[in-house]
Structures are given as structure tokens and as C-alpha cells.
Amino acid sequence: MSELARRYAAALYAVSPDEKTLEDTARAIMDNAPLWESLCSPAVQAWEKDRVLTRLPLLDGHGLLLNFYRLLAEKGRMALLPKILEAYRDQALAQRGAARCRLTCVRPPEQVELEKLKQALCRLHHKRDVVFEIRTDPSLLGGFTLEIEGVRYDKSVRGALAGLTRQLEERRMA
Incomplete structure (x- = not known):
């Protein structure tokens, strides 16, 4: 697992130790193939990814997670999400x-x-x-x-x- 994924997971866990909500929203994003492909694609502009994420109903009321996903999309690191989830689970287990x-x-x-x-x-x-x-x-x-x-x-x-x-x-x- 990459050090970058561990750092993202540790930072997210420090501000939001709600494993279930993260798991549910991440699964919903990754299981939707067209959405996932567009969020990971370098051909799609960061501002377009941001607009898509802000319109997702599954992220309504989850401002912190929305900002987290927006940051990943902006930095072109959305493909790290599965590894971040794994590191987040490890962090929760360690706690x-x-x-x-x-x-x-x-x-x-x-x-x-x-x-x-x-x-x-x-x-x-x-x-x-x-x-x-x-x-x-x-x-x-x-x-x-x-x-x-x-x-x-x-x-x-x-x-x-x-x-x-x-x-x-x-x-x-x-």
C-alpha cells in the first residue's frame, strides 16, 4: 500500500472516524462504472469532476466526505480511493x-x-x-x-x- 494512501486515510480518520458512511459512499462511487471511470480519467477536467461530485445525491449532508472526494479529484488521485479505504479500515482496526x-x-x-x-x-x-x-x-x-x-x-x-x-x-x- 502506498504511503500517500496511508496519509490520506490517516488524515480522513482524524477528522471523520465514520467508517460506514465512507464505505457506503466510496462503494457507490466505485460501483458506478461510468462515474468511476470519469472521476479517474485524466481526460476529464478537474472542474468537471467537481461539478459531478457536488451534484451526487449520495453525498448530500456529507460535506466533509464531499470535500475529500473533491480534493482527490482535483489532485488527480481518485484512483487511490480503494487503497485509501483499505488503509482507513486498518486505521479503524488499530484504534x-x-x-x-x-x-x-x-x-x-x-x-x-x-x-x-x-x-x-x-x-x-x-x-x-x-x-x-x-x-x-x-x-x-x-x-x-x-x-x-x-x-x-x-x-x-x-x-x-x-x-x-x-x-x-x-x-x-x-
Whole structure:
């Protein structure tokens, strides 16, 4: 995630910690393909984007968010919105003493396994809660990888094979 997206998210969170409204308005903008394309397009002038945003009914009564979207459009950074949302969610989780964990595995884990993993990660990273984003990837061959707070754990068969390959190559070079 870019540092710029983190800075926008931190600034927005400092003035408006209303995650639901941000999520709802951002989703509505991004899910409307013609609107999203025009707001991200460098061919559309900033003043035109501003006029479109000020006329959106979903932003009525949300002056702060309207100004935020207008700023992104003016600076030509509207395409950063998905990354800003992600950083904003991370900021909100951190305020609650929680963290997001991306878990990639061959098959989704059972609830019992997930709970054990959550407890271990909470202890290890000193968190009250862990929110999982679960993805499946058959190319792992078995096991799992997870990323939490910039730390990556690779307990997959593919990772173990890559490590073994690396060791064998190092021995051959020595």
C-alpha cells in the first residue's frame, strides 16, 4: 500500500472516524462504472469532476466526505480511493486494538482452526482481535501463508519447496 494512501486515510480518520458512511459512499462511487471511470480519467477536467461530485445525491449532508472526494479529484488521485479505504479500515482496526490478517490457503479453514490461529496471532502481535481476509490458492499445494502488520508467515508446501531449492542452490554454489 502506498504511503500517500496511508496519509490520506490517516488524515480522513482524524477528522471523520465514520467508517460506514465512507464505505457506503466510496462503494457507490466505485460501483458506478461510468462515474468511476470519469472521476479517474485524466481526460476529464478537474472542474468537471467537481461539478459531478457536488451534484451526487449520495453525498448530500456529507460535506466533509464531499470535500475529500473533491480534493482527490482535483489532485488527480481518485484512483487511490480503494487503497485509501483499505488503509482507513486498518486505521479503524488499530484504534480498536485489532489487526487485519490476510490468510491464503488451499481450502478455507474450519472455524476451530481459525479461532486457534486468531488466539495465537493476538498473543504474538499483542492485539485484542484479528480480522481475517481469507483467500484460496491451490498453487500453495498445502499449508498456508498469512500477512499481518507487515509480517509474512509462509507455512505452505510451495514455500517449503522454494526454501529447499534455495538451500540446494547455495550448497552447489559453495
